[in-house]
Amino acid sequence: MSGDYWQIFLTFGFFIILTFVCGLYCMLVSRNIIRAIIGLELLIKAVTLLMILVGYVSGRTSVTQAMVITIIVIEVVVAVVAGGIALRSFRYNDNLDIRGLKRLKG
Amino acid sequence: MLSLLILVPLIGIVILNLSARAPARRLAFWFALLIFISQILLAACRHPVLWNVEMKQIDTFFKVSLSMDQISFIMLLCIGIVSIASLLVARHTIYDEKELFKFVNLLIITSIGMNGIVLVKDIFTLYIFLEITALASFVLIALEKDRNAIEGSFKYLILSAIATIMLLTSIALLFMVSGSTSFEAIRQALNLANNNIILFAIGLFVCGLAIKGGLVPFHAWVPDAYSSAPAAVSVLLGGIVTKTVGIYTLIRLLIAVFGFDPSLKTILLALGALSIVFGALAAIGQNDMKRMLAYSSISQVGYIILGFGCGTFLGIAGAIFHIFNHSIFKSLLFVNSAAVETRLGTTDMNKMGGLSSKMPITGTTSVIGMLSAAGVPPLAGFWSKLMIIVALWQSGSKTYSFIAIMASVITLAYLLIMQRKVFFGKLSIENENIDEARIGISTASIMLAVIIIGSGVFFPLVFNKFIAPIQELIIR
Incomplete structure (x- = not known):
């Protein structure tokens, strides 16, 4: 393993873990629906970065390129649907507090 | 031919x-x-002439490799039947024509997705x-x-997005190990290599799918989503x-x-028993x-996983057959709940009682489903x-088969409670004037009840015809 290769691997690994921890922290700590969605997006970004790294390591960058673009498209659709639900929830509750979503129990 | 189911x-x-x-x-x-009717007919007759038609031009254009086997036939059949039931219920529960149009579009997209899941490799x-x-x-929803x-x-x-993140991480790791994403290539790579990364990837994948399937430690979204969805959507989801x-x-x-690992079997059996x-x-x-x-529904999914966790032919065949049965009787019970909901405007069981005398078709079919x-x-x-249960006993997990039998008694208990509260007993005065459900809903429930009795x-x-051919898939 050459030094250059190892350095790219480490840099990518560091940022993947950083993004993942940020996303997880964001989802666990904040009580705002929009922030929860942003945390989710951060987590997906971390996985997308992992996909790029995997493509680099296994030497199949062209396949992973296609995969990463597909993941980005799907993730945008998820974000749009989540945003729509958040908007509707805001209209019912007049705030974006996630604690407003506890009508269903049992 | 297969790509036509999606295209x-x-x-x-x-x-x-x-x-x-x-x-x-x-x-x-x-x-x-x-x-949906043509999908049911195609899956039920299973004539090789129909399924092996080659379409060169479409296949070169649509470059997703699909394949078909015995389990896929059963799943395609279930998807068709439940979608029809949901469609018939929607016609009488969604009154606005524009909303019905939206529902039909989304229903077709869901069925495209499910057909794809069933066929991909x-x-x-x-x-x-x-x-x-x-x-x-x-x-x-x-x-x-x-x-x-x-x-x-x-x-x-x-929860589904978190499950997706788990699946994607696992896919990335498996891609790193095998260098390809097809089932066959990954299987060969896993046979050669065996290390902690693979174990981690498999664990993540199973956890992600357990969230999506609603097994017990990951089940929190299931009752909320099912009970709050519109009636027709509950039929489809459940x-x-x-x-x-x-x-x-x-x-x-x-x-x-x-492949079946002994530790994976233990996990599946434990998850299944817990869910039940x-x-x-x-x-x-x-x-x-x-x-x-x-x-x-969570409890019945537990039975499926329990049967599958045996790893023997009988267990897997039982699990597949139980998926089929569950999709029929659970959608029948949800259709009945939709019928009651359209007439009474509520799903609270304390406000019901004695509906069997006013809604004979719904009452009778719900007894069959139950x-x-x-x-x-x-x-x-x-x-x-x-x-x-026989598969569990044969594979030596006698405790689990005992749990399955005992839980069957509890199943009967809660379903009897539901029947007594909703359909039997005394009719309350507010509900004197209700009628039988609309013709579409009754048709759906009669169709599903006939399938239950017929396949029994x-x-x-x-x-x-359907279950025994699975054997050739498992013994390889």
Whole structure:
């Protein structure tokens, strides 16, 4: 393993873990629906970065390129649907507090 | 031929939406009915001449490699039947024509996603179809913009997205190990290498699918999403969506890719037993009809996983047959709850009682569905439970087979509570003037009840035609 290769691997690994921890922290700590969605997006970004790294390591960058673009498209659709639900929830509750979503129990 | 199951509905939706005027909207319902009926006929007759038609030009254009085997036939059949039931219910529960048009479009997209899941042989394409199905279901749950439905949909969205992240991480790791995403290549690579990364990837994948399938430690979204969704969507979700997305995918991947590991078997058996007992006990305490059915769904999924966890032919065959039975009787019970909901305007069981005298068809069919769910011979549910319990006993997990039998008694108990509160007993004065459900809903419930009785009474025929061919997949 050459030094250059190892350095790219480490840099990518560091940022993947950083993004993942940020996303997880964001989802666990904040009580705002929009922030929860942003945390989710951060987590997906971390996985997308992992996909790029995997493509680099296994030497199949062209396949992973296609995969990463597909993941980005799907993730945008998820974000749009989540945003729509958040908007509707805001209209019912007049705030974006996630604690407003506890009508269903049992 | 296989790609047509995905392409025809897709092109149909595009054409219908080009001019979303009133005639096109009316046409959409019949188009969907036609698609699902032809899917059922194709899957039920299974003539090789039909399935092996080659379409060079379409196949070169649509470069997703698909394949078909015995389990896929059963799943395609279930998808067709449950979609028709859901469509018929929607016609009488969604009154606005524009809303019905939206529902039909989303239903077709969900069925495209599920057909894709059933047919793919590539792990990344599987992820795409999983997301298509999941996204259409989020929107379907929130279709009526009801306050509770928004909450249920949001919970499902967040948990499903976390499951997706787990699956994607696992896909990335498996891609790194094998250098390809097809099932066959990953299986060969896993046979050669065996290290902690692979174990981690498999664990993540199983956890992600357990969230999507609603197994017990990961079940929190199931009752909320099912009970808050519109009636027709509950039929679809409870009947087939979570079973295809979570349970079928798990079965397919373990058979075709990961293989049975003894430790994985232990985990599956424990998850299954936990789901059965927890789901059944939680269902006893419910006052809402749809919520009780949702917990019952968790419990029945436990049976499927328990049978599958044996790893023997009989266990897997029982699990597949129980998926079929569950999709039929659970959608029948949800159709009945939809019938009651349209007439009474509520799903609270304390406000019901004695409805059997006013709604004879709904009452009778719900008794059939309930007996099948509880495993009373000669209905179809009995045979699959019998297969699962015998398989557990044969493979040496006698404790688990004991748990399965005992939980069957609890199943009967909560379903009897539901019957007594809703259909038997004394009719209250407010409900004096209700009628039988509309013709479409009655047709759906009669159709499903006939399937339950038919596949139970003619079980040897069903076993030889549909279940026994699974054997060649497992012994490899």
